[in-house]
Amino acid sequence: MQMDRRAWMGGMGATLVAAKAPPVAPPALVKPPRLRPGDMVGLIEPAGFTDDAFDLALVMETIRAMGLVPKPAAHLAQRHGYLAGRDADRAADVNAMFADRQVKAVFAVRGGWGCARILPFLDFATIRANPKLLVGFSDITALHLAFAAKAGFTTIHGPNAASSWGKFSWDAFRAVAFDGATPTFASPVGVEDRLVQRTGRIRTFGPGKATGRLIGGNLTVLAALMGTPWLPDFTGAILFVEDIGEQPYRIDRMLTQLALAGVLGKLAGVMFGQCTDCGPSGASYGGFTLSEVLQQHLAPLGIPAFQGAPFGHVANQISLPVGIRAEMDADAGTIRLLEPAVS
Structure with missing residues (x-):
């Protein structure tokens, strides 16, 4: 029996590769609307918390500096241990932002830990019906992967709302999210x-x-x-x-x-x-x-x-x-x- 070379991992051992079925083309990916100046965007904390009001004020200023209008989630300033509120509440904020037709994109304020805990509480029927950009990185990866599996539309692995947003980062984000560039x-x-x-x-x-x-x-x-x-x-x-x-x-x-x-x-x-x-x-x-x-x-x-x-x-x-x-x-x-x- 011949091993697939790509299953060997540099002397660590090997795993047998089962016969592969013919590839099935994935469903067409939905493209959320691009961001435009004046758009309202939601701010969520699906993982760790930010307990300094000044830090949150800087986040609001950052969003406004992008030409956008920030909308804080209902539980944005909450804290539950090292999490930004209880699992059901953090998930409710995500669901609410995707259900809100006025909100054109959703930014995670920060990462930390906790996104995986809210996955069972997410309303993917509502999320799928309202494609809009989800932006963030680090622990927000759990949401990006779950959305790729369940929602069927593009999300952006990029800076969190509380990131530094220097020129390099801002230019890259603007090209992708505002300009629809490649x-x-x-x-x-x-x-x-x-x-x-x-x-x-x-x-x-x-x-x-x-x-x-x-x-x-x-x-x-x-x-x-x-x-x-x-x-x-x-x-x-x-x-x-x-x-x-x-x-x-x-x-x-x-x-x-x-x-x-x-x-x-x-x-x-x-x-x-x-x-x-x-x-x-x-x-x-x-x-x-x-x-x-x-x-x-x-x-x-x-x-x-x-x-x-x-x-x-x-x-x-x-x-x-x-x-x-x-x-x-x-x-x-x-x-x-x-x-x-x-x-």
Whole structure:
């Protein structure tokens, strides 16, 4: 019996790949309306809380600076332990924003933890009937993945409302959400006082170009949803993942989980973004670096794959529309949208 080479993960063992049924074309993706100046947008906290009124005031100012009108969710200022209110209340805010015809998009104020807890409470019949952009990253990944599986329309993995929104991030978001453009994204070139720049560099684990639907987000959140009904089909997708505060062995463990679940073997390409504070703690003699872990998992797949894309827990990040077809170039470290994310 012959093993599928892409099921082997760099000496970790192997899994048998079942015979694949003929691919079934996914239903047509709905494009939410683009944002326009003067639009009202909802502000939700589906995960962690913000308990400083000044911080929330800055969020309101940020939304207004975009030319939009903020509408705080009913439970925005609540707190329940480390969550922004009880699960049913946070879910009710999401449901209400998608049911409200005046609200044209929904921004998560911040991430944290808690989005997965509200998934059973979401009214996907109402959400599907009212396609509008959902914007955010980090723990908001749980919503992006669930919407990709259950709602059938584009969402945007981009800065949270409370993010810094520098020019790089704002220009990328505006191009995707307001202009309906199809830009090519690349890491900004560093301006360090060095003969050779180090920031903005990429590492290629599999050369070439790949085309597919963009699916992904935070690796920890994605791995935690394995085995649940809240994940979309990854067949032929370009997986993009990022993380923060995870040591290499934890990244190894999560990628192993994706491999054993059959996700990595279905992909057309992989983009690993920024992994902030992901070095080993203390002495690590004999340990693997993050790049070595990625090499072990991604190179054997035989598909285009690279590390260093400009998204994650960093000040400057691009906006990636989940579900949109794109082309990645693992040698150049670029991602090009092949269709608009909005109508």
